[in-house]
Amino acid sequence: MKLLLFLLLLFQNSFSWPHHIIPLSYDLLFKLPIHEFNGFTGSMVLHFNLSSLSDNITLDAVDLHSFRNISLIRSADLTEPSLKSIKILKETVEFKFEKSLFPGQYLLTIGEYNGRIGNASEALFERKKPLLYTTHLQPNHARRLFPCIDHPAVKALFRLSIVHPTDTVAQSNTIAMDVHVENRKWQRTIFQATPLLPAYLVAFSVMPDSNLQNRLEQ
Numbered sequence: 001m002k003l004l005l006f007l008l009l010l011f012q013n014s015f016s017w018p019h020h021i022i023p024l025s026y027d028l029l030f031k032l033p034i035h036e037f038n039g040f041t042g043s044m045v046l047h048f049n050l051s052s053l054s055d056n057i058t059l060d061a062v063d064l065h066s067f068r069n070i071s072l073i074r075s076a077d078l079t080e081p082s083l084k085s086i087k088i089l090k091e092t093v094e095f096k097f098e099k100s101l102f103p104g105q106y107l108l109t110i111g112e113y114n115g116r117i118g119n120a121s122e123a124l125f126e127r128k129k130p131l132l133y134t135t136h137l138q139p140n141h142a143r144r145l146f147p148c149i150d151h152p153a154v155k156a157l158f159r160l161s162i163v164h165p166t167d168t169v170a171q172s173n174t175i176a177m178d179v180h181v182e183n184r185k186w187q188r189t190i191f192q193a194t195p196l197l198p199a200y201l202v203a204f205s206v207m208p209d210s211n212l213q214n215r216l217e218q
């Protein structure tokens, strides 16, 4: 009986999420690699539905840091609740607001944040020879790439853009709808929106541009 209770508690803990935040879509931009801190910079606009009164927006996040240019806009009246504090905890990031937020739809913008590129085969990691950056977010590593509700039952639409070196190509879940060069060093690939997906099914890779390699070798 005690064991059953323990298992139930364990199950509840690992499968619970703040039910008052229902993500609708994520617009995500990742720029990589950033050699200064062996990682990437991210930018995110999360469109979500708040289903009950709350003074905080708490999202799953691990090893993400330096959150800057945060803003929240309430869709109904375009008001901007003022941010009181950002708390980075072990498994979450907590954005606290001066006043309680009423239920409804909101846009949370995180202008920029930093994350890490690892070398184990999880989250966003690096492979040498040929140099490759790729993701493996199953079962719960999406939170190492972007603040989210990282739960298999919570699905949303994702629009990804990747800023990557000009001698590489980027691939993701969906086809690229635009690729444009930003400067000598970087180009931007913009992908079509995904269907509704849990966060852990988001995937992308940045790899050497083999066409470019062939042209150079000829």
Ligand SMILES: *[C@@H]1O[C@H](CO)[C@@H](O)[C@H](O)[C@H]1NC(C)=O
Residues within 6 Å of the ligand: 022, 049, 050, 051, 103, 104
């Ligand atoms: C947002 O949440 C409210 C309350 O739970 C619900 O009535 C409404 O249908 C939801 N809207 C969307 C777009 O999910």
Ligand SMILES: *[C@@H]1O[C@H](CO)[C@@H](O)[C@H](O)[C@H]1NC(C)=O
Residues within 6 Å of the ligand: 020, 053, 054, 055, 056, 057, 058, 094
């Ligand atoms: C965040 O808001 C939820 C819903 O109002 C509440 O249950 C939770 O305790 C709050 N968390 C913190 C750290 O204030």
Ligand SMILES: *[C@@H]1O[C@H](CO)[C@@H](O)[C@H](O)[C@H]1NC(C)=O
Residues within 6 Å of the ligand: 068, 069, 111, 112
């Ligand atoms: C952040 O905000 C500052 C001041 O408003 C602005 O100069 C800067 O470009 C913004 N950065 C990002 C990444 O949005």
Ligand SMILES: *[C@@H]1O[C@H](CO)[C@@H](O)[C@H](O)[C@H]1NC(C)=O
Residues within 6 Å of the ligand: 117, 118, 119, 120
């Ligand atoms: C990756 O591996 C290198 C050695 O190959 C090590 O120095 C570095 O700490 C590792 N990085 C991470 C994030 O594990």
